[in-house]
Amino acid sequence: MARRRGLSDDDLKLWRLVAREIEPSRSTEKRLKAEARRAAEAAAAASKPAAAPPKKPQPAKPAPQRRAAPAPAPPAPPERPAAPGRGRLAGVDRRTAERLRRGQYPIDARLDLHGMTQAQAHQTLALFVRQCHAAGKRCLLVITGKGGRVRESADGPFVNPEPPGILKRRVPEWLKQADLAPLVLATAAATPGHGGHGALYVLLRRRREP
Numbered sequence: 001m002a003r004r005r006g007l008s009d010d011d012l013k014l015w016r017l018v019a020r021e022i023e024p025s026r027s028t029e030k031r032l033k034a035e036a037r038r039a040a041e042a043a044a045a046a047s048k049p050a051a052a053p054p055k056k057p058q059p060a061k062p063a064p065q066r067r068a069a070p071a072p073a074p075p076a077p078p079e080r081p082a083a084p085g086r087g088r089l090a091g092v093d094r095r096t097a098e099r100l101r102r103g104q105y106p107i108d109a110r111l112d113l114h115g116m117t118q119a120q121a122h123q124t125l126a127l128f129v130r131q132c133h134a135a136g137k138r139c140l141l142v143i144t145g146k147g148g149r150v151r152e153s154a155d156g157p158f159v160n161p162e163p164p165g166i167l168k169r170r171v172p173e174w175l176k177q178a179d180l181a182p183l184v185l186a187t188a189a190a191t192p193g194h195g196g197h198g199a200l201y202v203l204l205r206r207r208r209e210p
Contacts, residue, residue, distance in 0.1 A: 092185060092186045092203075096186070096203075097186065097188075100139075100186055100188045100201055100203050101188045101189075101191075101201075102191065103190065103191040103193065103194055103201065105138065105139035105201070105203065106139060107139055107140070107141045107194070108132065108137035108138055108139055108140060109128070109132050109137050109140050109141070110140070110141045110142075110143065111124070111125065111128045111140065111141070111142045111143065112143040113125065113142065113143060113144055113145070113167050113171070114143065114145050116167070118166060118167070118170060121167050121170070121171070122170070122174055125142065125171060125174055125175075125180075126174070126179060126180060128140070128142075129175070129180050129183055129184070129202070129204070130180075130183070132204060133183045133204050133205070133207055134207065136206075136207050137204060138203060138204055138206070139201060139202070139203055139204075140201070140202040140203075140204065141190065141194055141195075141199055141200070141201060141202075142171060142199065142200045142202055143195055143198065143199045143200075144167040144168040144171050144198060144199065144200060145165075145167060145168060145198050146165070146168065146196070146197055146198035168197070168198070171200060172187060172200065175187060175202065182205070183204055183205060184202060184203070184204060184205070185203045185204060185205045186203045187200055187201060187202050187203070188200070188201045188203075189201070
């Protein structure tokens with residue numbers, strides 16, 4: 001067998017020079033690394049969830065309007081006090097009250113308290129009202145006087161020693177007391193034809209038949 005021919009020294013030197021020349025260039029290595037880095041970044045970006053689109057700014061809601069508190073109700077006007085001498089007409093229908101004030105009820109009985117003391121007038125009035133109610137009478141005329149002091153004569157004493165006008169004030173009070181109030185329906189100052197403010201209409205309740 002023929003012996004293989006080995007490389008000469010010159011051939012070895014030449015081979016070494018060629019091997020050094022065929023090593024990859026640095027520019028190629030940089031390019032490959034850059035491409036690999038871009039590929040890795042692209043893969044990482046693809047794996048991330050897509051960013052939500054920015055929200056549109058919402059218009060600000062108007063502040064709720066506060067309702068104004070209702071104005072307080074105006075205070076009720078004070079009740080006017082009853083005119084003096086008008087009498088007691090509460091609980092009486094309008095037609096009855098007007099008839100009594102105008103003196104349209106026929107007078108069934110009269111009582112004149114002139115010249116009496118308070119005690120005498122009180123007793124006489126109570127007896128008079130009870131008797132008239134028992135007899136079925138409805139409208140009474142009680143004369144109290146307007147408050148003047150009357151003398152028996154120019155030089156004589158006063159007929160009624162009580163203060164002026166005391167019976168005019170006390171008679172309505174007596175008619176409201178417990179013994180007479182259940183019998184009396186209403187009272188009113190008399191018209192001028194029956195004595196005006198010096199007299200009083202007394203309307204009695206109807207007597208209940210037993």
